[in-house]
Structure formats: structure tokens, C-alpha cells
Amino acid sequence: MDGALELLHRVARSTVTVAADIPPDHASAPVLGTSRFGSGTVVGDGLVLTVSYVVVGAARVRVTDIEGKTASGELIAHDFATGIAVVRADMETVFPIAPGGSNRIKVGEDAFVVASVGGDERRCATGAVTSLEPFDAYWEYRLERALWLTCPNPGLGGGPVCNAAGELVGVVSLNLAAVGRASLSIPAECYYEFADELLRYGRRTSRLRRAWLGLFCQAFPNRLVVAGVIPGSPAERAGLAPGDVLVRIDHRPFSSRADLYQRIWAHEPGDLIVLEVYRDGEVLEFEIEGVDVDEFLG
Secondary structure, eight states: OHHHHHHHHHHHHTEEEEEEEOOTTSTTHHHHOSEEEEEEEEEETTEEEEEHHHHTTOSEEEEEOTTOOEEEEEEEEEETTTTEEEEEEOOTTSOOOBOOOGGGOOTTOEEEEEEESSTTOEEEEEEEEEEOOOEEETTTEEESSOEEESSOOOSSTTOEEEOTTOBEEEEEEEEOGGGTOSEEEEETHHHHTTHHHHHHHSSOOSSOOOOBOOEEEEEETTEEEEEEEOTTSHHHHHTOOTTOEEEEETTEEOSSHHHHHHHHHTSOTTOEEEEEEEETTEEEEEEEEOBOHHHHHO
């Protein structure tokens, strides 16, 4: 028991609360708000790993450790495709967590989550990995490998998921109780395997640039419906609207939301993408010029 408590305390000491202020005119502000809070994990000298939705577009970032010490931070890297972000802050007294990855844990094995609930307070939850299956979401997002956990996130998003050795295997992204799984996490290798380019360029440069439209796509049996569009995005500028039923892309049907995303991403920024939608009893065709999402949200 003492060993388990010490392991928990060791991981908690590597966590911070992340607070971010976003300008009202940033593209993410209407959807995510201008004052955001999350959890973060120190992964290197002054480097804090968190989820992108907490800090994207941030003009000001502050981090607070478990001793209550607060330092100013700066968003230095962001990867919309995987959902991670890195903040640099002067946190010399906070030691980095032990590195790992989703290959360091198997389905059925125990895991635990540490999350901030604000300031210097932390909470923990324990559970097990139920799946490493892919995950796609309504905001043009897909992970080919995701950590599905039985334990709920006990606090703010962005905290560490650890294996029994206290190694960072994932970053908590979502609570998913509504679909029968308690939480979903981004594999830690999304940071560790690409840290050099993220820290040098502020983004993933080894991945081919891909188009993004700014759609929110809600999946229903046998149909995909536009649930919304990002303000100022290519989708909004082209005229797509909530309630549009997506029918075809580039004059060909698609088989699923994941298939639609892959067909969008097969295009480069600047390409014209043709979407056909059903609206008010007729099929409408839209030509949409895709953009680079990291540049759009940067």
C-alpha cells in the first residue's frame, strides 16, 4: 500500500494545472471559450504536455504545481491531428514523469489517471484498459490507436494515464460514459516519438500536410449530418450549414465518418474538395478549398 501511495504521489508531483486565456477573436473561442483550464504533465525540462483544446490559440498561459507555485507559460507546439499540445514554463522544481507509451500497457492491465481539479489540488482514478481500438470524433479527428479506459477522468482534461510502473502511457482527452466506456486517452507516443520536430518547429513536419474543412459531423445509422461549422472555416465560407446531410465527396459516396475524413485528408491544403449534401429536398454541391488546420488555429 505504501508503495502504491508513493507511486501516486510521484506522478502527482509531475502534474500541473494549466490555465489559458484566449483572445475573443480566435477561431476556437466561439466553440471552446476564452478562459480554459486543464491538467498537464511535465515531460521534460520546463515542458508541459496537455491536450490541445485547453491551450489552442492561447495568448496567456499559467501553470500551477502541487505546491501551489504558479509560473507563466507559452504554447510552443500544437498538433491538431492527435490532439496534443506542449507548453514551456519555468518549472525547475517539478521533475518530469517517467516516459512510456501505449505499447507499455495491454488490454486488461491496470491503469490510473491523475487530474487537476484546479490550483494545487489533484484527484486520482484507477481502472483498466478495455481497448486500443481506433477512435473518430465529430470534429474531423481520428486516432488509429486510442486508449479506452474503465476509469473516469476525475478532473480536468489533459492529465496523465499511467501504467503500474508510473510511466506515462496516455493523455486523458475525453469522458465517454455515454457510450459505455469511461474515458479515452491519446497515446503518449504521439508526443515522445515526434518530440524533436514538435519542439523545433512547433508542429509535426514529418506528416504530409492535409486539408481541413472545419466541419462538425454527427454520425447516425446510414447517414452523416453536419452538426455545425467552425466560424471562419472553409466549410462556413462555402455555405455548409447545420442539418445538411452529407451525401458524397468528390462525386463518390463514402462508407463511414472515418472514410469521409480519410478522403478529405487525402487532399492537400489549397485543393478544391467537392461535397454534396441533401438540404430541403434537394442535393446541393459545394466546392470547398481546404486549409491547413494547424495554421488556421495557430
